[in-house]
Amino acid sequence: MPLDTILLLDTSGSMAGSGMRELKRACHTFLDGVEETATTTGLRENVAIVEFNSTARVVQSLSDNYSRCRRAVDSLKASGRTAMFDGLMDALKEIMLHGGVLRIAGLAMTPRIILMTDGKPNDSAGDEEAKKKVIAAALGFGPGWQECGLPHPVPIACVGCGDCDATLLQIIAKITKGMYVIVGNISELSTFFRRQVLLIRFVVKFAADMERLRSQLALAAFLQELGEAVEQAEVEAMQRLLLAMLQLAVTDDDDDDGPPRPAAASGGASSQSRLAITSGPSNPSRSPGPSSVPRTPSHPVSSGSSSRPRATGGTALSTSRPAAVPTRSSGTTAVQRTTIVAVARPVPPAAQRSSTTAVVPARSSGSSSSSRSGSSCSIQ
Numbered sequence: 001m002p003l004d005t006i007l008l009l010d011t012s013g014s015m016a017g018s019g020m021r022e023l024k025r026a027c028h029t030f031l032d033g034v035e036e037t038a039t040t041t042g043l044r045e046n047v048a049i050v051e052f053n054s055t056a057r058v059v060q061s062l063s064d065n066y067s068r069c070r071r072a073v074d075s076l077k078a079s080g081r082t083a084m085f086d087g088l089m090d091a092l093k094e095i096m097l098h099g100g101v102l103r104i105a106g107l108a109m110t111p112r113i114i115l116m117t118d119g120k121p122n123d124s125a126g127d128e129e130a131k132k133k134v135i136a137a138a139l140g141f142g143p144g145w146q147e148c149g150l151p152h153p154v155p156i157a158c159v160g161c162g163d164c165d166a167t168l169l170q171i172i173a174k175i176t177k178g179m180y181v182i183v184g185n186i187s188e189l190s191t192f193f194r195r196q197v198l199l200i201r202f203v204v205k206f207a208a209d210m211e212r213l214r215s216q217l218a219l220a221a222f223l224q225e226l227g228e229a230v231e232q233a234e235v236e237a238m239q240r241l242l243l244a245m246l247q248l249a250v251t252d253d254d255d256d257d258g259p260p261r262p263a264a265a266s267g268g269a270s271s272q273s274r275l276a277i278t279s280g281p282s283n284p285s286r287s288p289g290p291s292s293v294p295r296t297p298s299h300p301v302s303s304g305s306s307s308r309p310r311a312t313g314g315t316a317l318s319t320s321r322p323a324a325v326p327t328r329s330s331g332t333t334a335v336q337r338t339t340i341v342a343v344a345r346p347v348p349p350a351a352q353r354s355s356t357t358a359v360v361p362a363r364s365s366g367s368s369s370s371s372r373s374g375s376s377c378s379i380q
Contacts, residue, residue, distance in 0.1 A: 002044040002064050003102045003200065004111035005034075006091045009076065011051040014119050014162065016078035019186055023116065026189035027073040030114075033197030035066045041204045043104070048094050049073060052087030054080030062098045084121035085130060088137040095154065105207035110152060110245050113141075114196060115172070116189065118162035131168060135175070142175035153177060155244040157196065161186045177244050179237045198226060199238050203246070213246065214239075 007027060015023060031047065038044040046062040049072040060072035091113050102109040121130040140147070141154040155178035158169040166182050173180040181192055202222050206212040219242075220235045230238075 002046040002100075003109060004046045004048075004062055004095070004099045005196075006048045006050055006062070006094055006111065006113045008050045008052070008087050008091050008113055008115045008156075010053075010082060010084070010087075010117035010119060011076050011078050012053045012082040012119055013079050014082075019118055019162070020076065020078045022186040022189055024073050024076065026116075026193040028070060029190045030193040030197060031066050031069055031073070033194060034200075037197060037201055037204070038064070041201065043200070043204050045200065046098075046100075048091075048098075049076075050087055050090050050094065051076055052083045052090075053078070054083060056083055056086035056090045058090055058094055061094060081122050082117065082119045082130075083123055084117065085123070085133040085137050087115075088134065088141075092137070092140060092148070092154075096149070101151070104203065107207060107246050107248075109203065110247065111154065112241075112245055113154060113156045113178075114193070115156050115158045115169075117158075117160050117164050117169070118186070120163065120165040120168070131165070134168065135171060138172045138175040142177065152247065153244075155179075155241060157181075157241055159183065159189065159192045161189070177240075179241045181237075195223070195228065195230070195234075195238065198223060198228065199242055203242065214243070214248065 007030070009023060009027070011020070011023075027049075034045045034047060044064045046064050047060075047066070047069050048058065048062040049060040049069060050056065050058050059075065060069050063069060095111055095113075099111045101111075120127060121134045123130045123133075125133075138156070141150075141156060143153075145151075145153045153176060156172055156176045157178050158172055158180035159182075160166060160169045160180065161183045164182070166180075169180040169182070172178065183189060183192065202219055203213070205222070206218065212218040216232070216235050216239050219239050220230065220232070223230045223235070
């Protein structure tokens with residue numbers, strides 16, 4: 001009964017050459033780790049590949065056929081602009097049509113989206129308009145999840161490099177209660193993707209131990225045992241994303257009301273050599289339905305970075321490990337998958353809509369197949 005993960009990948013022209021090679025290597029690292037997790041723990045993970053350049057497309061729908069997923073990754077080619085909004089819409093549609101909620105040891109574990117980009121969103125309407133559309137789409141995964149017919153929010157883990165808009169990724173993470181990482185060197189992508197695999201192994205190992213799942217010390221010790229030198233700020237970010245996926249509340253005093261802090265890597269030559277992480281709890285999601293899981297309010301954290309590739313809090317991100325994901329044995333854990341059938345929700349009168357209602361602008365390519373009759377999440 002698989003977990004669902006969507007890899008939402010920037011394949012615009014700026015990714016040509018070494019960028020595309022490193023992206024494919026990172027995706028293969030992720031898929032190798034996911035397959036090894038399935039072999040050693042019994043928890044399988046459906047993976048979808050969604051790319052965006054001048055347009056967006058689902059290259060591979062959610063599947064646990066990892067050979068097929070690898071072929072989809074290998075088929076990617078860099079070209080065109082950066083239609084990030086269209087990519088987010090295709091990711092939303094994929095979750096609504098094929099996603100599910102994993103049940104493991106009595107916990108509900110939602111899907112996740114991993115967004116990778118090396119640039120700023122742009123389209124024929126202009127860069128500023130493209131950015132506004134991306135933020136509007138993010139609202140549909142975050143505070144507007146009910147209007148979009150989702151049973152809970154969908155956190156997005158963002159990883160950016162190159163000329164990416166760090167502040168925008170920060171906003172996406174803030175809105176969706178996800179996390180973001182800025183890497184100074186694109187070769188560090190594999191480290192990020194590998195640790196996303198290990199995060200799920202941590203859940204499998206301690207699914208029946210709520211105290212350990214909530215413990216940053218336990219997560220840090222688990223990663224250290226596997227040879228990962230992870231800084232405290234990065235551990236905190238990973239734990240917050242995990243608690244979001246598990247529909248669990250955060251127990252610290254982080255403030256969720258202020259605006260996201262600007263990423264330390266936000267300009268100048270030094271911006272290409274810094275790593276910043278922002279995370280916050282909340283939940284990814286899937287098609288709506290009666291078996292929805294209640295959401296618990298939670299609070300994100302944001303922090304700065306230092307002079308070399310660093311996690312928030314100023315500690316260096318270790319990239320010394322090989323790309324292979326280490327194996328960890330784990331006991332048997334009961335896993336069950338709940339399929340949620342999409343249910344259209346009536347649209348409330350405009351005057352009665354709250355300020356968090358997500359009205360998602362139309363895709364530039366015409367009418368979107370993501371629109372759902374009767375849904376409050378308007379794709380107009």
